[in-house]
Amino acid sequence: MRFAVAKTTLASLGRRAISPIQEMGRIAIFFSHGFFHIFSLPLQISKIIEQVYFIGTKSIFVICLTGAFTGMVLGLQGYYTLVQFGSEGLLGAAVALSLIREMGPVLTAIMVVGRAGSAMAAEIGIMRISEQIDALETMDIDPVRFLFSPRMAAAFISFPLLTAIFDVVGIFGGYLTGSILLGINPGIYFAKVQSSVLLKDVSGGFIKSLVFSVVVTTICCFQGYFTHTRAEGFGAKGVSHATTSAVVASCVLTLIVDYILTSFLL
Amino acid sequence: MNQPLIELENVFKKFGQKQILNGVNLSIYRGAVTTIIGKSGVGKSVLLKHIIGLLKPDSGRILFQGQPLSEMKKSARQVFKSKISYLFQGSALFDSLSVVENIAMPLKEKQSLPEAEIKKRIRNIMQQLDLSDIDDKYPSQLSGGMQKRVALARALVTDPEIVLFDEPTTGLDPIRKNAVHSMIADYQKKFGFTGVVVSHAIPDIFYFSQRVAMLEEGRIIIEGTPKEIQQTTVPEVQQFIRGLESRRDDLTGMHTQLQGEKRFLEEMARLQRHQVVFSIILLSINNMEEINEIIGHAEAQTVLKNFSVQILNHLRITDICFRYGLDKILAVLPNTDIDQARMVCDKLAKELKAEDIIGIRPYPEFCFSVDAGFAEAQQDSKIEHIVAMAESAQNELFEFKVC
Numbered sequence: 001m002r003f004a005v006a007k008t009t010l011a012s013l014g015r016r017a018i019s020p021i022q023e024m025g026r027i028a029i030f031f032s033h034g035f036f037h038i039f040s041l042p043l044q045i046s047k048i049i050e051q052v053y054f055i056g057t058k059s060i061f062v063i064c065l066t067g068a069f070t071g072m073v074l075g076l077q078g079y080y081t082l083v084q085f086g087s088e089g090l091l092g093a094a095v096a097l098s099l100i101r102e103m104g105p106v107l108t109a110i111m112v113v114g115r116a117g118s119a120m121a122a123e124i125g126i127m128r129i130s131e132q133i134d135a136l137e138t139m140d141i142d143p144v145r146f147l148f149s150p151r152m153a154a155a156f157i158s159f160p161l162l163t164a165i166f167d168v169v170g171i172f173g174g175y176l177t178g179s180i181l182l183g184i185n186p187g188i189y190f191a192k193v194q195s196s197v198l199l200k201d202v203s204g205g206f207i208k209s210l211v212f213s214v215v216v217t218t219i220c221c222f223q224g225y226f227t228h229t230r231a232e233g234f235g236a237k238g239v240s241h242a243t244t245s246a247v248v249a250s251c252v253l254t255l256i257v258d259y260i261l262t263s264f265l266l
Numbered sequence: 267m268n269q270p271l272i273e274l275e276n277v278f279k280k281f282g283q284k285q286i287l288n289g290v291n292l293s294i295y296r297g298a299v300t301t302i303i304g305k306s307g308v309g310k311s312v313l314l315k316h317i318i319g320l321l322k323p324d325s326g327r328i329l330f331q332g333q334p335l336s337e338m339k340k341s342a343r344q345v346f347k348s349k350i351s352y353l354f355q356g357s358a359l360f361d362s363l364s365v366v367e368n369i370a371m372p373l374k375e376k377q378s379l380p381e382a383e384i385k386k387r388i389r390n391i392m393q394q395l396d397l398s399d400i401d402d403k404y405p406s407q408l409s410g411g412m413q414k415r416v417a418l419a420r421a422l423v424t425d426p427e428i429v430l431f432d433e434p435t436t437g438l439d440p441i442r443k444n445a446v447h448s449m450i451a452d453y454q455k456k457f458g459f460t461g462v463v464v465s466h467a468i469p470d471i472f473y474f475s476q477r478v479a480m481l482e483e484g485r486i487i488i489e490g491t492p493k494e495i496q497q498t499t500v501p502e503v504q505q506f507i508r509g510l511e512s513r514r515d516d517l518t519g520m521h522t523q524l525q526g527e528k529r530f531l532e533e534m535a536r537l538q539r540h541q542v543v544f545s546i547i548l549l550s551i552n553n554m555e556e557i558n559e560i561i562g563h564a565e566a567q568t569v570l571k572n573f574s575v576q577i578l579n580h581l582r583i584t585d586i587c588f589r590y591g592l593d594k595i596l597a598v599l600p601n602t603d604i605d606q607a608r609m610v611c612d613k614l615a616k617e618l619k620a621e622d623i624i625g626i627r628p629y630p631e632f633c634f635s636v637d638a639g640f641a642e643a644q645q646d647s648k649i650e651h652i653v654a655m656a657e658s659a660q661n662e663l664f665e666f667k668v669c
Binding site: 123126127130131132134135137138139140141146 | 315318319320344347348350351352354356358359360361362371372375376
């Protein structure tokens with residue numbers, strides 16, 4: 001009796017340890033399969049352009065909006081902190097560096113998760129439960145290549161561009177509060193932006209946005225693609241769970257990966 | 267029979283605790299339509315999914331031309347996949363793509379055909395399946411039956427060698443249902459594809475299948491020609507077939523074959539006991555394929571329906587008419603000798619009018635041609651013998667030309 005209890009406890013402990021590792025393995029295989037097929041011939045140019053429009057172009061408005069307000073709030077907070085040390089002239093540098101190094105890539109990724117990542121998970125999830133993915137397989141069309149590869153390629157293209165837009169709009173947002181509302185000399189603000197930002201900062205932000213694009217699309221497409229294997233719900237419920245976990249997991253992972261990358265890039 | 271094209275050897279499959287396939291052995295022959303019947307939830311679709319490779323067996327093998335699918339190289343697998351096509355029970359259309367994009371998908375993604383050729387093929391198949399004016403509609407804007415036909419078009423547009431049909435006619439009205447059946451039979455004859463059909467449509471499946479197998483409790487309990495299956499004494503099979511067979515054929519409104527054969531036996535008993543003679547008339551539409559091609563399968567079924575109604579109207583109430591095949595009608599005429607049967611035929615030929623059968627729409631010019639044969643029943647002769655006698659005596663009875 002005691003032996004049986006010990007056995008089941010050990011088994012469940014083992015399962016809990018193994019299952020996240022298995023999941024990670026599956027994600028890695030899914031990613032490498034999809035990544036390989038971005039370059040397999042014939043290239044899926046029209047599908048990639050379609051996805052760039054969906055992930056990139058359609059996100060511009062929301063990125064501008066969040067970028068502007070992030071920059072404005074940074075300007076506001078930064079000003080009142082810096083003014084205590086009499087160094088409000090450094091506001092341009094503070095806003096630009098925090099945007100380009102951190103806020104830009106991270107917030108862009110999180111906004112795109114909310115706008116496009118959830119849609120990817122839901123769309124692919126519905127295709128899975130209505131046998132559309134099986135239909136692709138019966139036609140000998142590789143579903144991963146067909147559904148995931150164009151999305152990942154489009155994210156590669158869109159994420160850095162969206163991040164750049166976020167950064168620029170954010171810097172102007174900081175100018176709006178710092179200079180127009182609180183009276184810092186605009187010349188000093190922009191001179192500080194120019195002098196403090198190095199190519200290293202820009203390339204660091206660029207690398208981050210590329211990595212986030214991989215994390216976000218892989219997690220979101222993976223969750224949708226394997227909707228049917230989820231234990232906690234089938235059908236519409238399964239898709240809703242998949243979408244939720246896609247959003248949560250990719251946001252959390254974005255922040256974790258951001259920390260790791262920052263510690264390497266600094 | 268020749269070497270099987272696809273063989274299932276001892277296939278087992280379990281979902282969770284439930285054993286779905288419990289040692290299935292099945293052979294599918296080249297150029298034949300094999301129909302799998304069985305109760306709902308018995309694993310017929312699962313079986314079909316194993317053939318196309320969507321599911322892998324827990325144990326057992328699936329062989330294509332003697333080679334196990336699991337041991338095939340990637341290139342060989344691709345060749346196999348390019349030859350096979352699957353019609354899903356729930357259609358599985360891409361709901362964010364239009365009808366035309368759906369049908370074009372297998373051509374665009376897997377074959378390097380010029381745009382004009384793709385368009386031509388899509389036009390052809392859509393016309394054949396009576397799918398006009400819905401090019402830019404989305405699957406959710408179509409009725410269930412129409413979705414099914416779009417899915418069928420998508421499955422057939424690549425001219426596959428093997429087609430797996432998972433309940434192709436569930437949810438269709440009688441005319442469309444019969445149109446799909448006649449299309450399966452017709453295309454099978456024309457292109458010679460190998461078909462595997464999962465269906466509940468009894469007795470229709472017996473008309474177009476060359477082989478029928480029944481799945482029960484995870485095994486194939488019987489496999490044979492339609493005749494063998496219909497005449498079997500295995501109680502499960504009998505019960506299943508009789509349980510599903512309706513009293514009337516839903517397209518023609520005539521008796522079903524089973525009902526008709528029962529009445530034939532009753533007449534035979536009267537002949538033996540009281541020497542009451544009776545005859546049969548066999549009417550076969552001898553250019554159904556041509557009609558299908560000219561006016562499409564659905565319209566052709568309407569013609570068949572009209573023809574049946576006319577026949578019923580012109581015969582006596584005591585005569586029994588039933589479908590004896592996809593385009594064959596058999597009439598049993600009690601108290602009728604062979605001369606009277608000949609007179610009935612003559613009367614039919616005189617009185618049946620083209621416009622009643624084909625309708626008055628301006629169809630392209632085509633003929634509707636029927637062969638008629640008659641025979642008087644002899645004591646102790648079986649229905650097949652009398653039908654064979656009638657067939658050998660068949661001559662062209664009427665031919666209508668419509669302009």
